[in-house]
Amino acid sequence: MGPGGYVGRVARVNLWSQKVYYEYLSESVLRRWIGGRGLGVYIMLKEVNPRVDPLSPDNKAIILTGPLTGVAGAPASGRWCSVTKSPLTYTIHDSHSGGKFGPRLKFAGFDVIIVEDVSERPVYLWVHDGKVEIRDAGHVWGKDTHAVTDVIVSELSSEVGREESREISVACIGPAGERLVRFACIINDKSRAAGRGGHGAVWGSKKLKAVAVYGAERPRIAREDVFREASKIAMEKILKNPVTSQSLPRYGTAVLVNIINSHGILPTRNFRTGVFSEAEKISGERMSETILDKTKSRHEACWGCPIGCARYTIVRDSPWSGEGGGPEYETIWAFGPQCGVSDLGAIAKANYLCNELGLDTISMGHTIGTLMELVERGKIPQDKLRGLRAEWGRPEAVVELVWRTAYRSGIGDDLAEGAKRLAERYGDPEVAMVVRGQELPAYDPRGAQGHGLGYATSNRGGCHLRAYMISYEVLGAPRLVDRFSTENKAKLVKEMQDFFAVVDSLILCKFTTFALEPEDYLRLLRGVTGFDYTLEEMLKVGERIYNAERAFNVISFGDGKEYDMLPRRLLEEPMPEGPARGHVVRLREMLDEYYKVRGWIDGRPTREKLEELDLKWLADRLEEEGLLPR
Numbered sequence: 001m002g003p004g005g006y007v008g009r010v011a012r013v014n015l016w017s018q019k020v021y022y023e024y025l026s027e028s029v030l031r032r033w034i035g036g037r038g039l040g041v042y043i044m045l046k047e048v049n050p051r052v053d054p055l056s057p058d059n060k061a062i063i064l065t066g067p068l069t070g071v072a073g074a075p076a077s078g079r080w081c082s083v084t085k086s087p088l089t090y091t092i093h094d095s096h097s098g099g100k101f102g103p104r105l106k107f108a109g110f111d112v113i114i115v116e117d118v119s120e121r122p123v124y125l126w127v128h129d130g131k132v133e134i135r136d137a138g139h140v141w142g143k144d145t146h147a148v149t150d151v152i153v154s155e156l157s158s159e160v161g162r163e164e165s166r167e168i169s170v171a172c173i174g175p176a177g178e179r180l181v182r183f184a185c186i187i188n189d190k191s192r193a194a195g196r197g198g199h200g201a202v203w204g205s206k207k208l209k210a211v212a213v214y215g216a217e218r219p220r221i222a223r224e225d226v227f228r229e230a231s232k233i234a235m236e237k238i239l240k241n242p243v244t245s246q247s248l249p250r251y252g253t254a255v256l257v258n259i260i261n262s263h264g265i266l267p268t269r270n271f272r273t274g275v276f277s278e279a280e281k282i283s284g285e286r287m288s289e290t291i292l293d294k295t296k297s298r299h300e301a302c303w304g305c306p307i308g309c310a311r312y313t314i315v316r317d318s319p320w321s322g323e324g325g326g327p328e329y330e331t332i333w334a335f336g337p338q339c340g341v342s343d344l345g346a347i348a349k350a351n352y353l354c355n356e357l358g359l360d361t362i363s364m365g366h367t368i369g370t371l372m373e374l375v376e377r378g379k380i381p382q383d384k385l386r387g388l389r390a391e392w393g394r395p396e397a398v399v400e401l402v403w404r405t406a407y408r409s410g411i412g413d414d415l416a417e418g419a420k421r422l423a424e425r426y427g428d429p430e431v432a433m434v435v436r437g438q439e440l441p442a443y444d445p446r447g448a449q450g451h452g453l454g455y456a457t458s459n460r461g462g463c464h465l466r467a468y469m470i471s472y473e474v475l476g477a478p479r480l481v482d483r484f485s486t487e488n489k490a491k492l493v494k495e496m497q498d499f500f501a502v503v504d505s506l507i508l509c510k511f512t513t514f515a516l517e518p519e520d521y522l523r524l525l526r527g528v529t530g531f532d533y534t535l536e537e538m539l540k541v542g543e544r545i546y547n548a549e550r551a552f553n554v555i556s557f558g559d560g561k562e563y564d565m566l567p568r569r570l571l572e573e574p575m576p577e578g579p580a581r582g583h584v585v586r587l588r589e590m591l592d593e594y595y596k597v598r599g600w601i602d603g604r605p606t607r608e609k610l611e612e613l614d615l616k617w618l619a620d621r622l623e624e625e626g627l628l629p630r
Contacts (some may be wrong), residue, residue, distance in 0.1 A: 006030060006067040006222070006529045009110050011132045013125060015206055016057070016117035020132045025112070031531050032614065035066035037094040038505035038545045039112060040083025044092055045548060045618065047114075050555035054087035054198070055180060055205040061115040063105070063171075063211065066507035067528050070103030070303070071219045073231035074524055075238055075516075076509035078103050078303030080188075085556070086197040087205075088182040088363070088418050089437040089461040092552040095185070095199050096504065098302035099192035101169040101213060108215030115208060124152065124172075124210035128160070130217070137209035141178065144356040145187040148172045152212050160214055172210035173200040174358025176406040180204050181416040183363035183439075187355055191300065191325025195360040197438065197460060219528075227527025234512070234520050238306050241515035243477060248309040248511060252297075253329035254284030256442075261337075263474055263483075264578030265447035267440070268337040269392055270369040271433045271569060274444040275578035278342035282332050291315050291348060293323075300325050307511055313348050320345035320399070327351035327361070330464075333442035334365025335398050339372060346395030350402050357406035363418060366439035368401050370419040370431055371411070379426040384411045433567045436461035446570055447580030448473040450481070450489035453590045456564045457493065459549040465510060467496040477514050486586050490594035498542035505545065544613040547598075547605045551618050554604050554627050564591060564603050601629035 008025030025039070033042045040062050044050075052058045062083045068074040080102030086093035105113075109130035119134075122141040126133040140148045149170040157165035171188035177200030184200030185193045194200075203209070221227045238244045247255050260266045261279035268276045280286060291313040300310035314323040320343075327335075327348055335347040354361045368390070374380050375390045388411075390397045404412025414422050419439045423432035433440045438461025445452030454467035464470070472492060473483035481492070499518060503510055506521060522538050525531070557563060566585055574582045595601065599609035606629055610619035622628040 006035070007111065010112040010114060011110050011127070012114045012116065013132060013134065014116045015119035015123065015134070015208065018119070018134050020134065030529070032541065032544065034502065034505035034525070034541055035069075035111065036064050036081045036505040036507040037083065037501060038541060040064055040081065040094055041092055041545055041548045041552065043112075043114065044083060044085070045552055048085065050085070050092070050552045052085060054085045054090065054202060057118040057206070059085050059202060059205075061199070061202050061206060061208065063113040063115070065102050065106050065111050066505055068506045068508055068524060069219075070106035071221065071528055072304065073228065074304065074508065074528070075231070075234050076302065076305045076307060076512050077507070078305060079507045079509060080105060081504065081507060082186060082194045082199045084199055084202045086199075086460070087180070087201045088198040090556055091436055091460055092549050093197040093199070093460045094504065095194040095196050096507065097171075097186070097188055097192045097194040098305075098509065099169070099189035100303045101171050101188035101192070102507070103303045104167065104169040104215065105213045106219055107217050108213045109217050113211070115206060118205065119207040122207045122209050124208070124212060126156065126212050128214045130215070140209055142175065145172050145174045145358055146190050146356050148174075148210055149190055152210055156212060156214070164214070168212055168214045170210055170212045173203045173208075174356060174406065176358040176416075177201055177204035179406070179408050179416070181359065181405060181408070182418045182421075183360040183367075184358050185360045187358055191355050193355070193360065196362065196463065197360075200358050221528055222530030223527045227524065230520065230523030230527050234516055234524065235306060237520065238512060238515045243475070243514040244307050244511060248307050251284030251288055252309045252311040254287050254311070254327070254332055256329045257283040257332060258285065259474065260443060262579070263447055264575065264580035265444040265474075266333065266337050267433075267442060267444045269340050270338060270373045270431065271440070271444055271567070273576050273578070274447060274580050276337040279337070281342045282336045282344050282347060284329075286344060287311070287313065291344065302509070305509065307509070309511065315345045315348050317345060320349035322349050322352045324352040324355055326355070330442050331361040331365065334362050335368070338365050338369035339398050340392035341395050341398055342393075343395040346399055350399050353399065353402045357402065359402065359406055362441050363439045364402060364405060365398070366433070367405075367415050367419040367422060368398055370422055370433070371401070371415060373431050374423065374426050374428060377428060377431070379428050380411070384414075386410050430568055433569065434462055435566065436563055438462040440567075443470055444570070444575070444580070445566070445585045446575045446583045448483045449486050449586060449590065450483075450493055452566060452570065452585035452587060453489055453493045453594060454497070456566050456587055456591070457497070457594060459546065459553060466500060467493045468500070468510065469493060469496065471514070484583060486589040490590050491597050494594060494597050497546050498539055501542035501545040502538060505541070540613065544615065547610060547613055548615065548618060550600075550603075550605055551610070551615075551622060554622065555625055558627065604629045
């Protein structure tokens with residue numbers, strides 16, 4: 001238990017025995033791993049065999065908050081994360097979400113929920129006032145995420161009162177999670193997603209349909225004076241920074257569409273080029289003029305957020321009529337340029353369906369783009385498509401394939417396995433633009449060398465949020481570096497990966513990093529927990545987390561270096577047009593230097609590095625497995 005505000009209370013839920021146990025994490029564990037992502041990898045390494053089948057009862061689903069989650073005054077602290085072994089990548093995997101679920105889980109009295117084994121029947125968890133109950137979910141099994149949320153909140157209102165029921169948050173899976181789609185996600189508050197890596201499929205494999213949270217317990221602050229001063233400084237910086245005070249509030253993440261396209265790195269038609277000629281039609285500026293509901297968007301903001309990047313949109317015209325949260329930049333790209341589609345209404349409709357059915361929009365749209373290239377190459381038998389014209393630029397195909405994937409119908413059964421397995425099944429594996437089986441997001445690294453290194457070395461597979469080098473290479477935050485150069489990129493990527501591991505453990509929104517420096521997070525952390533971290537100690541936690549994740553993956557796969565790769569297209573095929581024309585990712589120029597600054601050999605942590613990070617027990621384990629580099 002922490003010395004002040006952060007107590008580390010855990011609920012351990014065994015779905016097979018239908019029993020719940022309560023415990024506390026030790027002060028030493030909290031100090032070494034902070035919370036969120038850090039605690040998640042620690043618990044997984046201690047309790048789960050890294051070689052476990054992700055969809056077996058032996059995998060665990062861990063729901064976590066951080067020391068700053070739900071703390072009034074901590075900027076953008078309305079977040080939580082899920083940690084498990086991914087059925088998409090077979091790596092350790094953390095997936096984060098905003099909204100109100102995280103703070104309300106903390107208000108219910110818990111920092112961590114560990115879900116073990118598998119239930120014989122569908123269940124949901126009712127977490128409230130310091131206790132967890134396992135309840136029958138047979139009546140909501142098969143329902144979409146919106147219906148599940150409404151039904152559960154309605155039935156619980158009789159217990160907490162109608163007015164109080166407005167403070168209940170529900171995280172749940174849809175039909176995609178029930179059918180074990182490998183990139184099924186967890187949706188909370190109807191439009192917020194713990195999106196990447198198939199965490200919804202892990203819940204589905206355990207017959208866990210939902211978690212509902214409610215409570216009135218507010219997090220304690222160990223050193224009120226320190227925290228309040230740190231909060232004041234952080235808020236002032238966020239409200240002065242042009243990204244966090246102007247661009248994101250005005251246009252949301254979709255502000256990036258035109259910016260990234262103008263740099264020639266907006267992946268188009270499955271990363272064949274980086275220029276989309278119709279980008280303006282799907283931009284944040286166009287969204288603001290057409291389908292954005294500004295009033296409802298304000299209500300979509302995450303708990304405690306001073307930025308307010310959330311979008312709520314309404315499409316009124318047929319055939320794409322609908323409404324809901326989003327779409328975000330990554331989603332617009334996935335259903336748009338990745339598939340050659342410029343119909344904003346259709347993109348929004350695909351987004352609404354993913355939220356309702358419980359699908360990761362990045363992997364879903366990316367995998368559709370993979371299918372379209374396979375169709376173009378003549379790899380897909382026509383009878384598999386049932387008459388659907390899965391061709392570039394066809395919005396009706398995109399929307400239809402979302403449905404088919406969620407229900408594993410026809411070709412949707414193949415898409416449900418993700419782009420890597422889809423391409424392998426139809427005999428053209430090089431078409432899959434993935435790292436470790438996870439579909440790459442909305443930045444072509446041929447025009448951003450450091451970002452490419454970040455993709456290749458991401459512990460959770462292809463991801464832009466392990467090291468968002470777009471900040472340095474495109475946006476100039478905190479400073480602009482030459483995006484076509486490989487010089488010093490290894491050091492920058494390593495430092496950002498470690499720092500982001502800390503932010504993911506606190507847990508705060510990464511958009512705060514546009515305005516805040518590591519020292520700002522340090523002051524907030526010290527104020528809440530009472531732990532007297534130095535800056536070096538805090539960043540060392542981030543390095544410890546990154547090395548622990550890598551060790552998990554080394555045990556899972558048996559190696560390291562062979563997995564630090566990018567698709568051949570990005571390494572060997574020069575960008576054909578636009579501002580990045582003629583460039584490939586020069587990964588080899590950066591990778592050896594990256595291993596050097598990490599203290600790794602061939603992608604694996606050394607005993608010296610692990611012991612430096614107080615991970616001798618993990619070094620001993622790797623040595624026992626014969627996996628410690630020499």
